[in-house]
Amino acid sequence: MSTKPTTTDLEWTDLDRQAVDTARVLAMDSVQKVGNGHPGTAMSLAPAAYLLFQKLMRHDPSDADWTGRDRFVLSPGHTSLTLYVQLYLAGFGLELDDLRSFRTWGSKTPGHPEHGHTTGVETTTGPLGQGIANAVGMAMAARYERGLFDPEAPEGASPFDHTIWAIVSDGDLEEGISAEASSLAGHQKLGNIVALYDDNHISIEGDTATALSEDVLKRYEAYGWHVQRIEQAESGDFDIHALYAALKAAQAETERPSIIAARTIIAWPAPNAQNTEASHGSALGADEVAATKRVLGFDPEQHFAVETDVINHTRALVDRGREAHAAWDKKVQEWRNANPERAALFDRIAAGELPEGWESALPVFEPGKDVATRKASGQVLKALGGVLPELWGGSADLAGSNNTTIDASSSFLPKGNPLPEADPYGRTVHFGIREHAMGSTMNGIALHGNTRVYGGTFLVFSDYMRPAVRLAALMKLPVTYVWTHDSIGLGEDGPTHQPVEHLSVLRAIPGLNVVRPADANETAIAWREITRRHSENPAPHGLALTRQNVPTYEASEDAAKGGYVLFEAEGGEPQVILIGTGSEVQLAVEAREQLQAAGVPTRVVSMPSVEWFEEQDRGYRETVLPPSVKARVAVEAGIGLTWHRYVGDAGRIVSLEHFGASADYKVLFREFGLTAEAVVTAARESLDAAGR
Numbered sequence: 001m002s003t004k005p006t007t008t009d010l011e012w013t014d015l016d017r018q019a020v021d022t023a024r025v026l027a028m029d030s031v032q033k034v035g036n037g038h039p040g041t042a043m044s045l046a047p048a049a050y051l052l053f054q055k056l057m058r059h060d061p062s063d064a065d066w067t068g069r070d071r072f073v074l075s076p077g078h079t080s081l082t083l084y085v086q087l088y089l090a091g092f093g094l095e096l097d098d099l100r101s102f103r104t105w106g107s108k109t110p111g112h113p114e115h116g117h118t119t120g121v122e123t124t125t126g127p128l129g130q131g132i133a134n135a136v137g138m139a140m141a142a143r144y145e146r147g148l149f150d151p152e153a154p155e156g157a158s159p160f161d162h163t164i165w166a167i168v169s170d171g172d173l174e175e176g177i178s179a180e181a182s183s184l185a186g187h188q189k190l191g192n193i194v195a196l197y198d199d200n201h202i203s204i205e206g207d208t209a210t211a212l213s214e215d216v217l218k219r220y221e222a223y224g225w226h227v228q229r230i231e232q233a234e235s236g237d238f239d240i241h242a243l244y245a246a247l248k249a250a251q252a253e254t255e256r257p258s259i260i261a262a263r264t265i266i267a268w269p270a271p272n273a274q275n276t277e278a279s280h281g282s283a284l285g286a287d288e289v290a291a292t293k294r295v296l297g298f299d300p301e302q303h304f305a306v307e308t309d310v311i312n313h314t315r316a317l318v319d320r321g322r323e324a325h326a327a328w329d330k331k332v333q334e335w336r337n338a339n340p341e342r343a344a345l346f347d348r349i350a351a352g353e354l355p356e357g358w359e360s361a362l363p364v365f366e367p368g369k370d371v372a373t374r375k376a377s378g379q380v381l382k383a384l385g386g387v388l389p390e391l392w393g394g395s396a397d398l399a400g401s402n403n404t405t406i407d408a409s410s411s412f413l414p415k416g417n418p419l420p421e422a423d424p425y426g427r428t429v430h431f432g433i434r435e436h437a438m439g440s441t442m443n444g445i446a447l448h449g450n451t452r453v454y455g456g457t458f459l460v461f462s463d464y465m466r467p468a469v470r471l472a473a474l475m476k477l478p479v480t481y482v483w484t485h486d487s488i489g490l491g492e493d494g495p496t497h498q499p500v501e502h503l504s505v506l507r508a509i510p511g512l513n514v515v516r517p518a519d520a521n522e523t524a525i526a527w528r529e530i531t532r533r534h535s536e537n538p539a540p541h542g543l544a545l546t547r548q549n550v551p552t553y554e555a556s557e558d559a560a561k562g563g564y565v566l567f568e569a570e571g572g573e574p575q576v577i578l579i580g581t582g583s584e585v586q587l588a589v590e591a592r593e594q595l596q597a598a599g600v601p602t603r604v605v606s607m608p609s610v611e612w613f614e615e616q617d618r619g620y621r622e623t624v625l626p627p628s629v630k631a632r633v634a635v636e637a638g639i640g641l642t643w644h645r646y647v648g649d650a651g652r653i654v655s656l657e658h659f660g661a662s663a664d665y666k667v668l669f670r671e672f673g674l675t676a677e678a679v680v681t682a683a684r685e686s687l688d689a690a691g692r
Contacts, residue, residue, distance in 0.1 A: 010055065010240070010241055010244040010245075012240055012241070015309060015310060015313040016050070016054070016313075018307065018309075018310050019050060019054075019089060019310050019313060019314050020046050020047045020050050021046075021296045021297070021298070022089075022305075022306055022307070022310050023042075023046040023049070023050060023085045023086070023089065024042075024043045024046045024269075024292075024296065025292075025293060025296065025298050025305065026081070026085050026088070026099055026304060026306070027039050027042035027043050027046070027081040027082075027085060028043065028270075028284055028289045028292060028293075029099075029289070029303045029304050030081055030084075030085075030099045030100070030102040030109075030304075031081070031102070031283045031284070032283045032284065032285075032286065032289050032303075033100060033102070033303070034102050034103045034104060034283075035283055036103065036282070036283065037081070037102065037103055037111070037281075037283065038078045038079050038080075038081070038280060038281050039081070039267065039279060039282075039283065039284055040202070040266040040267035040270075040273065040274075040276075040279030040280050041076065041078070041079035041082065041169070041198065041200065041266055041280065042079045042080075042081035042082045042085065043266075043267050043268060043269075043270070043279075044198070044200060044264045044265055044266050044267060044268045045079065045082045045167065045198055045264070046082070046085070047237065047238040047240055047243070048167065048196055048198075048238060048243060048262070049082050049083070049085075049086050049167070050086065050089070051240065051243060051244055051247070052072065052086075052165055052196075052247070053072075053086040053089070053090050053317070054089075054090070054314065054317060055244065056165070056244075056247055056248075056251070057069075057070045057072060057163075057165060058070045058162065058163075058324050058328075059072075059321055059324075060318075060321035060322060060324060060325040061090050061091040061092045061093075061120070061317060061318045061321050062091075062318055062321060062322055062325075063321075063325060064092060064093075064119045064120050066325055066328075067160075067350065067449070067450070068159055068160070068162060068325070068328040068332070069162065070162050070163045070164070070165060071122050071135070071138050071162070071163075071164045071165065071448070072122060072165045072166070073122055073123055073125070073131045073132070073134055073135040073138070073164065073165070073166040073167070074113060074125055074131060074166075074167055075125055075128070075129070075130070075131025075132045075135070075166055075167060075168045075169065075172045076125070076128065076131070076167065076168065076169035076171060076172060076198070077112035077113050077124075077125030077126040077127075077128075077131065078111075078112065078126070078281070079169075080109070080110070080111065080112055080113050081099075081102070081109075082167070083113055083120075083121065084098070084099060084102070084109050084113075084118070085099070087118070087119070087120045087121075089310075089311065089314035089315070090120075090314060090315065090317045090318075091314075091315040091317060091318040092119050092120035093108075093119045093120070094108060094109070094118070094119075094120075096304050096306065099304065100304060111126075112124070112125060112126035113125055113126075114474075115447065115475045116475060116476070122134075122138075122447060123443070123444070123447050123475070124471055124474055124475050127467055127471070128169070128171040128172045128174075128175045129171075129172050129173075129175030129176070129177040129178040129181075129440075130177065130440050130443075130467065130468065130471060131166065131168070131172065132166055132168050132172050132173075132178050132181060132182065132195060133177050133178065133180070133181035133436075133437050133440030133441055133443075133444065133468070134440055134441070134443050134444035134447060135164050135166040135193055135195070135444060136181040136182070136184060136185045136190065136193065136257075136437070136440075136441050136444060137440065137441030137442060137443060137444020137445040137446075137447070137448070138164045138193075138444040138445070138447060138448040139164045139185065139190040139192045139193040139257070139444075140188065140190065140412070140429075140441060140444070140445060141444065141445040141448035141449070141450070141451055141453075142160070142161075142162060142164065142192055142448060143188075143190070143192070143412075143424060143425065144392060144412065144425060144445075144451055145160055145448070145450045145451060146158055146160045146161065146425070147424065147425020148342070148345065148346075148349075148389060148390065148425070148450075148451070149335075149339070149342050149345070149346050150335060150339070150342070151425055155254055156254070158335075159328055159331045159332045159335055161192070162192070163192055163193075163194060163251055164192055164193040164194070165194050165195075165196075166193065166194070166195045166196070167195070167196050167198060168195050168196070168197050168198070168259075169197075169198050169200075170198075170199065170200065170201070170202075170203060170208050170212060171203060173197065173216055174211065174212060176436070177436045177437055177440060177467075177468075180434040180436055180437030181434075181437040181440060181441060182220065182223050182225070182257075183223050183432075183434070183437075184431065184432060184434060184437055184441065185223070185225070185257045186220075186223035186224030186225050186256070186257060187223075187224065187414075187432075188412075188413070188414055189224065189255055189256055189257075189414035189415070189416070190256075190257045191253055191254035191255050191256055191257065191258075192254070193257045193258070194247065194250040194251055194257075194258045194259075194260070195257070195258065195259045195260070196247070196259075196260050196262060197216065197259055197260060197261045197262065198262060198264055199216070199261045199262060199263050199264065200263075200264045200265065200266045201263075202266045202275070202276070202277055202279075202280055203277070203280070204277060204280060204281060205277065206277045207277075216261065217229060217259070217261050220259045224256055224257075225256055225257045225258060225259050226250065226253040226255075226256040226257065226258040226259070227258075227259055227260075227261070228246045228249065228250065228258070228259075228260045228261070229260070229261045229262075229263075230242045230243055230246050230260060230261075230262050230263075231263060232263055232264070232265070235269075236265050236268055236269070236274075237265075237268055237269070238262065238264070243260075243262065246260045247260065266279055266280060267279035267284070269292065269295050269296065270284060270288055270291070270292040270295075271288070271291050271292065271295060272288055272291070273288050273292075345389070346450075349390045349450050349451075350449075350450060352534065352535025352536075353535070354388070354531065354532070355387055355388070358384075358387045358388065358531075359528060361383045361384065361386060361387045362380060362383055362384070362524050362527070362528055363376075363379050363380060363383055363524055364521065364524065364555060365519070365520035365521050365524065365552050365555075366552060367521075367552050367553055367554050368551070368552060369520075369552050370549035370550060370551055370552065371519070371520040371549060371550070371552055372545070372546050372547060372548055372549050372550065373517050373518075373519065373520060373522075373523045373545040373546045373550065373582070373583075374401070374402065374403050374482075374484040374485075374545040374546060374547060375403055375520075376517075376519075376520035376521075376523040376524065376545075377403055377482060377484075377523050377527065377543060377545050378402075378403025378404070378405075379403075380523060380524050380527045381403070381404065381406055381454075381527070382406055384406075384527065384531065385406035385407065385427065388452065388531070390450065390451045390452050391406070391451075391452045391453075391454070392406070392412065392427045392428070392429065392451060392452070392453060392454075393406075393428075393429055393442075393453050393454035393455050393456075393480075394412070394428045394429035394430055394431055394455065394456070395430075395431065395455065395456040395457060395482075396431045396432065396433055396434060396435045396438050396455070396456070396457040396461070397430070397431070397432055397433045398456060398457055398458065398484075399428070399430075399456070401458070401484060401485065401547075402456030402457065402458075402482050402484045403456075403482075403484070404428075404454065404455075404456035404482050405428050406427045406428060407426075407427045407428060408421065408428070409421050410423050410426040410427045410428060411423060411426045411427075411428045411429075411430060412424070412425070412426040412427070412428060412429045412430070413426060413430070429455070431455060435457050435461050435462075435464035435465045436464050436465050436467070436468060438455045438457070438465060438468075439455070439465030439466075439467075439468025439469055439472070439481075440465075440467075440468040440471075442454075442455050442468070442472070442477075442479045443468055443471060443472050443475070443477055443479065445479075446472070446477040446478055446479050447475070447477065452478070452480075452531075452534055453479055453480070454479070454480040454481070454482055455479070455480075455481060455482065456481070456482035456483070456484065457481075457482075457483065457484075458483065458484060458485040458490075458497060458499075459483035459484065459485060459486045459487075459499040459502050459503075459544055460485070460496075460497050460498065460499040460502060462481070462483055462499075462502055462506060462542070463502070465481075466505075466506075469481070469506070469509065469512060469540060469542070470509055470512075472512070472540040473509050473510060473511035473512040473539070473540055474511065476511060476538050476539055477538065477539075477540055478533070478534040478535070478538040478539065478540070478541075479540045479541075480530055480540070480541050480542075480543065481540070481541070481542040481543065482543050482545065483542055483543060483544050483545065484544075484545045484546070484547060485497065485499075485545075485546075485547045486499060486503075486516065486544040486545055486546055486547075486582060486583075487499060487546070487582065487583060487637035487638060487656075488500075488637055488656065488660040488661075488665060488668045488669070488672065488674075489546055489547055489548045489583050489637065489665045489668075489669070490547045490548075490665065491547070491548070491662075491663065491664055491665040491668065492662050492663065492664065493662065494660065494661060494662030495659040495660045495661060495662070498659070498660035499638065500638050500639060500656055500658070500659055500660065501638065501639050501641075502638070503516065503544060503636070503638045503642065504638060504639050504640075504641035504642050506542055507610055507611070507642055511539055511540070512539070512540050512541075512542060512611070513530075513539055513540070513541045513542070513609055513611040513612060514541075514542045514544060514609060514610070514611065515530070515541060515542065515543050515544065515608050515609045515612070516543075516544040516545075516581045516582040516608055516609070517543070517545070517559070517582065517608045518550065518553070518566070518580065518581065518582060518583075518585035518586075518606045518608060519550055519551060519552045519553050519585070520552045521552060521553065521554070521555035521556075521559075522555075522559045522606065522608050523543075523545065524555070525555065525556075525557070525559040525560055526543060526559070526560075526608060526609075527543075528560070529560040529612070530543075544582060546582060546583045547665075548583065548665050550582075550583045550585075550586055551586050551589075553566060553589075559606070559608055560612070561612060561613065561616050561620065562607060562608060562609040562610065562611065562612025562613030562614070562615065562616065563579075563605055563606070563607035563608075563609075563610075563612075563613035563616075563621075563624050563625075564605065564606060564624060565603060565604070565605055565624055566585065566589070566604045566605065566606040567589060567592055567603065567604040568603055569596075569601035569602050569603045570596055570601060571596070571599070571601045572601045573601060573629075574601050574602060574603035574626075574629055575600050575601050575602070575629070575631060575687065575692055576595065576600060576601075576602050576603075576629070576631040576632065576633065576683045576686060576687055576692075577602075577603045577604075577605055577625060577629050577631070577632045577633075578591055578592055578602060578603070578604050578605070578632075578633050578634075578635065578679060578683065579605045579607055579625075579632065579633065579634040579635070579643065579646060579647070580604065580605070580606060580607070580634070580635050580636070581606070581607050581608060581636050582608075582636070582637075583637065584635045584636050584637055584654075584674065585604070585606050587635050587654075587674065587675065587676050587678075587679050588604045588605075588606075588633075588635055588679060589604055590676035590679075591633075591676040591677075591679035591680045591683065592604050594676065594677075594680050595680060595683055600683070600687070602683070603629075605624055605625065607646075610642060625646065630648060630649075630650040630651075630686075630689075630690035630691075630692075631650060631651070631683065631686040631687045631689070631690040631692055632646065632647040632648060632650070632651040632652075632686060633647065633651065633652050633653070633654060633679055633682045633683050633686055634646055634647050634651070634652075634653045634654070634655075635653075635654040635655070635674070635679050635682075636653075636654075636655055637655075637656050637669070637674050638655060638656055639655055639656065639657055640653035640654075640655030640657065643655070647686070649689070650686055650689040650690040651686050651689075652682035652683070652685050652686045652689075653682075654673070654674065654678050654679050654682050656672055656674065660672075
């Protein structure tokens with residue numbers, strides 16, 4: 001472990017020092033004006049953030065989404081002012097009025113950074129640990145992107161080489177997800193990620209000695225990271241030259257991810273508030289703000305004061321960014337000239353377009369043949385992989401069960417891995433038994449851009465990744481979850497592995513589309529629709545797929561609408577509608593046959609995705625579920641929470657309102673009343689309630 005970085009040629013002027021002090025003052029003033037927030041960390045981290053934005057990162061404030069840029073992730077999102085102030089100083093579009101409106105309605109400066117809301121914010125951070133996991137995903141995506149477009153270039157010579165910078169906190173590194181993601185990063189030897197650990201020893205409850213005592217750097221060394229520690233300057237502030245040297249050394253380390261621990265004093269240099277838990281999450285108070293301004297040489301009567309010389313100095317980054325961008329463009333043109341086919345691929349992928357005729361690669365399954373939807377999904381994935389080189393992904397150690405392997409001979413693994421299929425640019429990702437990190441690294445991959453990612457596990461383990469799924473929905477990220485073993489139909493593994501409440505819980509997440517296909521053909525159509533939506537209407541999608549075989553029906557294009565008439569009533573207008581999803585559609589079909597035989601015209605509606613169905617116009621929805629037909633039954637092998645709005649007062653729901661058991665799945669469906677006969681009984685009760 002390095003503790004004394006070598007000296008550097010860092011140019012650090014009085015204007016740089018003034019800019020850092022201005023950042024501290026702006027952080028204090030912003031929190032003081034609104035009356036709440038987190039000033040302390042933004043004050044102490046100001047030199048580090050300034051160093052990254054002004055001296056180290058390759059980025060262009062005039063084009064914040066430039067493909068060749070470095071990425072910056074602020075994992076402790078509560079210190080959002082650390083980022084906002086630098087975006088203001090650097091010229092990314094924020095102005096003083098945006099800082100004055102910090103944490104208020106309609107502002108560009110919400111309490112935690114939000115991707116897509118504020119220019120220059122690469123990811124939504126708030127729940128601790130998510131940011132560092134996103135950064136790991138970005139680093140993975142950068143490597144895969146390089147493999148798509150410029151795999152033969154020497155290290156550091158490709159226009160697609162860039163650095164993922166992150167700031168992390170004690171809180172981030174206490175959260176379990178950071179351990180999962182950091183272990184994965186070390187295993188993958190992601191030498192393009194640099195994390196600065198703000199070791200300030202303060203959390204909401206006070207000194208971190210209340211909860212944290214391990215040697216964090218030894219832990220990261222064990223993960224396979226390059227580790228450094230820098231000590232404070234005698235003043236108590238950052239030793240700026242030592243920090244710069246450490247960051248440069250970390251960037252130069254390309255065989256391992258890097259972490260630098262820096263002991264800091266929260267709220268430095270506030271005379272009374274520094275090194276206190278109060279400064280973590282509360283305004284300092286007018287007197288302390290004034291006293292700190294005096295220490296820094298600012299007029300305590302002035303608020304949001306920025307010297308013209310300072311802002312002119314910091315916004316010179318705009319011109320430097322354009323110059324860096326232009327140099328990159330020149331390098332890219334040279335690459336284009338040498339690689340016309342790869343350049344065409346890059347242009348298609350960057351535009352979010354799909355290759356002409358890609359749909360023809362998708363399989364169509366023979367009706368009447370029983371196929372598990374997880375197996376059908378695997379066949380579709382292999383077909384898509386053949387025409388979409390940007391599609392990659394894997395599983396949380398369940399690939400054989402999830403059927404998530406596009407190419408078994410190509411694993412995303414670093415140079416030096418002993419497995420014969422190891423390829424630093426491989427198609428198949430082995431996330432390991434790290435569901436939460438899988439979810440968050442997938443978010444980072446999607447945020448990075450220029451690839452399409454999926455990840456699989458059992459539906460019951462979506463619980464482990466739910467915080468990442470929620471953030472994917474919040475950010476409208478086009479990630480795809482392959483959740484198999486979707487009900488008690490998985491059988492003998494028992495209630496610990498049988499999802500009961502999960503479908504309803506996931507459907508409750510705004511912006512997440514849950515797709516539970518009834519058969520192999522619906523599965524193919526679902527994958528096609530998800531692929532189409534990737535750019536046109538980005539959002540996370542979760543496929544819920546069966547372990548057990550289910551009947552295959554004739555393919556219907558209307559499956560892409562989320563709900564459609566699978567079998568129409570015979571002998572007149574429908575008297576009752578049976579709504580099914582997934583493996584329970586077959587129960588609705590069997591029940592229809594019995595009801596039709598008894599002279600009851602019965603319609604079967606398959607509804608693979610409630611969310612897609614709700615997107616359709618009212619006219620279409622009412623052709624599928626006519627308001628005039630009050631007798632309705634919904635059937636799903638999970639809690640019935642989803643279905644009350646579709647069946648109405650006269651309707652009935654055949655569901656599972658308790659945990660499962662360990663037995664053959666056919667026994668479980670029979671013993672728990674998930675049968676065609678139960679659906680028929682419910683239909684007759686609904687007909688009676690509807691007055692038919």
